[in-house]
Amino acid sequence: MSFTYAPAPESREIVTLQPSYDLFVNGDFVPALSGRSFSTTNPATEEPLADVASAGPEDVDRAVAAARAAFEGPWGKMRGSERAKFLFRIARVLQERAREFAVLETLDNGKPIRESRDVDVPLAAAHFFYHAGWADKLEHAGLGPAPRPLGVAGQIIPWNFPLLMAAWKLAPALAAGNTCVLKPAETTPLSALLLARVCQEADLPPGVVNVLTGAGDTGAALVAHRGVDKIAFTGSTEVGREIARAVAGTGRRLTLELGGKGANIVFEDAPIDQAVEGIVNGIFFNQGHVCCAGSRLLAQEPIAEPLLERLRQRLDTLRLGDPLDKNTDIGAINSKDQLDKIRALADSGEKEGAGRWSPPCRLPARGYWFPPTIFTNVSQSHRIAKEEIFGPVLSVLTFRTPAEAVAKANNTPYGLSAGIWTEKGSRILWMAQQLEAGVVWANTFNRFDPASPFGGYQESGFGREGGRHGLEAYLDA
Amino acid sequence: MPERLPGAERPRSGRLEVHKTYKLFIGGAFPRSESGRSYVVSSAGGRRLANAALASRKDARDAVAAARAAQPAWASSTAYNRGQVVYRLAEMLEGRAAQFAASVAAAEGATARASRRIVAASIDRLVWYAGWADKFAQVVGSSNPVAGPYFNFTIPEPTGVVAVLAPQVSSLLGLVSVLAPVVVTGNAAVVVASEARPLPAVTLAEVAATSDVPAGVVNVLTGRTGELAPVLAGHMDVGALDISGAAPDARPDLERLAAGNLKRVLVLEEDWAAVPSLRRLRAFVEVKTVWHPVGI
CATH class of the missing domain: 3.40.605.10 (Aldehyde Dehydrogenase; Chain A, domain 1)
Incomplete structure (x- = not known):
């Protein structure tokens, strides 16, 4: 049923x-x-x-x-x-x-x-x-x-x-x-x-x-x-x-x-359900048209597969369509130009050898639409790992140690945002120190407030x- | 007949003075320019003082x-430690005050008394900035009352590598006043000394080399400021730039070069004798805001 x-x-x-x-x-x-x-x-x-x-x-x-x-x-x-x-x-x-x-x-x-x-x-x-x-x-x-x-x-x-x-x-x-x-x-x-x-x-x-x-x-x-x-x-x-x-x-x-190319870093001890919500909010909020989007998911190796499985299940439930519908999660891409840009970068991801996945979802016949998309097996040299896509496209990379996570997260000329998911407080603060980003979200993502300084x-x-x-x-x- | 260096004439005592070779200060070492070049430095009165290394573009990149x-190790040292290191710089300067006064007098043509005052002010300036090391984050940082169950705080962090064109006129006090705020917050500095008055800067480098400042x-x-400044302004691994020591007509081009990697650029000419504002300290830090949920 x-x-x-x-x-x-x-x-x-x-x-x-x-x-x-x-x-x-x-x-x-x-x-x-x-x-x-x-x-x-x-x-x-x-x-x-x-x-x-x-x-x-x-x-x-x-x-x-x-x-x-x-x-x-x-x-x-x-x-x-x-x-x-x-x-x-x-x-x-x-x-x-x-x-x-x-x-x-x-x-x-x-x-x-x-x-x-x-x-x-x-x-x-x-x-x-x-x-x-x-x-x-x-x-x-x-x-x-x-x-x-x-x-x-x-x-x-x-x-x-x-x-x-x-x-x-x-x-x-x-x-x-x-x-x-x-x-x-x-x-x-x-x-x-x-x-x-x-x-x-x-x-x-x-x-x-x-x-x-x-x-x-x-x-x-x-x-x-x-x-x-x-x-x-x-x-x-x-x-x-x-x-x-x-x-x-x-x-x-x-x-x-x-612009930005924010890393959302998930450690193996992270609260997985919250992390999945945070990843979804990080990259699919506002169709990914967010300068501080968590467009690179860095998953620690032992949990990368189970995390991706949960993420795919969650994406299956996202509703794309009429933006005026109160149940809609993913709206329209803002313009034809932006849609073309997202398509070109997503195509480059496939060409460069990353694995592309989107949930089954029917795009409306008129308007500008792009399905939520995940790329796995992404390497740091891929365009989809380096360039800001500004669309609902997530590039997944993995890491083993906190130091490797920091090195990968910081391997960008940008420095706007980053996310850390772990239950260990000292690691959160250590990571927050190491990450070259103006805004760091720990066990949350894409939060904004007028009292909170924002910038890169x-x-x-x-x-x-x-x-x-x-x-x-x-x-x- | 080649021009002779000062003191080359045999003094009455009969002892020949030993001259100092003024070299560059890079990575804690004192190399000559890789280009093999040097230039003549004269006193304010036109007396030939020494040959200084004429740094090349390659030296700037090095x-x-x-x-x-x-920079990373310096930034991760404690603020207390950085304060002590800068304070130690002041101590060493105090111990060599007479040497610096002579150097400033020669460079700037100041009287002996004025030179001593300049050196004293330079030492005091270092002490002032040393004290900021472990207070700056308290004054500039904040915890922010966001509308939600989050602890949200903002702290300053060093920008990284900062290139500084030192003031052309004030060879020691000006130099110290632009250098100290850069390093005390955890940045690493590449300083281009006053082109015509570089010798106090080299002697300051010698003080730095012996006062716990990490290499x-x-x-x-x-x-030549005009030769080195564009290299630093366009360098993709320099995060910020103080071009207050550049000629005003050279600044627009430097700012355009700096846009290549969106360097933070400071142009701020101050009265070096006055107590500084926090502007130089604020210019070369980034503020980072961290959100953390509050819950049980």
Whole structure:
């Protein structure tokens, strides 16, 4: 006898999509001076959702000027305690309109509603709430007696957590007293534009937050703009390097949160059921579109086979399909381009001799889909062990000793995240010391919190987001 | 007629002075440049002081390799131990204060009194940073109240190998002020000494070699900053770069090279006489956050 799930779709009626969206500049929605626009689609269905203005250099000019005026005007002059209340307001409106944000995020991004509802939106609100409290306490942040804001922050965010990344960027910048020009990703502009509405609703002074939608050229224009005092970028290491070169020698401040190839290390004494959940959460959360994903599983040899057996059984139960269905575990790949990239890397894994496995699962006919996939017999030289796939693809390697696990885990130019699974406390702390990663999860994975600093070592970027440490990115101290 | 080195004329006592050969300091040893090159170092007043080794690009790479080899053990030594090692450096400097004062006076053209003050300030600077070794993590780290059953803490860790272009003007106090914050947090340093005033740096290397600093933790190159800096800025095994000692017009290119492996780059010119901020200590650490469940 087998049980099946009845469809349990979340209603999309809570979201009212406009046929077209303008830029958010100086407190108003205005058409792009560039006159250009692009279409954003639902990756689960390929249905076009809306037409979105594409900001050109003249639009960047206008937004930066608005941000500058707000910095030199009302926002710069405002007491921290008043700034704090604006951020608290935004946090509250995010909570009040949480379901609307979750549905919109899932429509535009393709992630399961369970995740946008339970992770993205609550965490975004939490980020505003946490940072609000800092706005009038900056002198206690350990960065000197009188830290000062930097000015206008240009912020470029990715498509994997569109609203949450907007919150990670805006909340600390505003708490520190900066004004912002935010550029959401081309494929997921809608939740940032709704957040702009919330800023309006919260009566945030015009120009404090500006949202410029567009593609890479919009981001490049923002990076190149001399009126921007600080660039914060989350995205690929390749683009991060280009930005670092563009900013070189200008004296402008830069923080980068880039790619990763996180190792999830399972010792033979690990709590296996928890470890399996952690591995699944580590690589299949958000379809693996996570910079800190545990994309390399390092299993200690004696338990590698039984662990893989349990993992395969668990993957059999994952449900892939309609992201708006509340029972869906794996949603759509965010774009055709990303799907092509995942396919190419997965194919390279097969060609290079690794063993490929996916659970039997029917992919929807329309939209961009990729099944959860495990590669075994992976060697460290394989592309799937070295390159960030940014998809639901796990590469499995094995090790014998803790030292070998550390050597393999650290054998990457990245350094964003790592996971350790063992019941031995001293080994957890020893491993945590040895691993070159900005975030280490012990007997858990992919946990996030506004009070917890997040960011990478080495080519995963520099600077932190979250916690007291994240404030440094937006303060002259 | 070739120019003579100072003191080459026979002094009245009739004893011929023994000159010091100024060499590089790489991996705890004092090699000449592998290139066989040297350059003339003159005093601030134009008097010929010595020949210094003119380090090559290969020397710079060797210094990075030595630093990389030494760094993990240095980082895993206790903070208490690192503090004592840096404090010992101060002790040794104190014992050779007169020699350093003479060297600074020659290099910078300072009066004897000013030179003694500079040496005293340098010693005090080392003592100040030595004391930070086992306090920095307490001040910069945190435990974070996350919304869930987790113990979550953040600690600073060294970035790794840090290349430092020492200040061009302040040959000892400036040098000590940029070197100490790098090593006290557990990094290994490759320092390019002031191009025109390198001799106090070489003498400081001699102090380091005899004061418990593990071989390779401090490496000192003398030579052309413009030749060595790009090698270090582009080196894939260097994690961070202090380019405050580079000419301002050279910095953009160095920053572009540094982007190759996303080095952390510091440009911070300070008043060396003033009490430092924590900025140099903070510049060359990474913060690591660890999550651990709480449960029974």
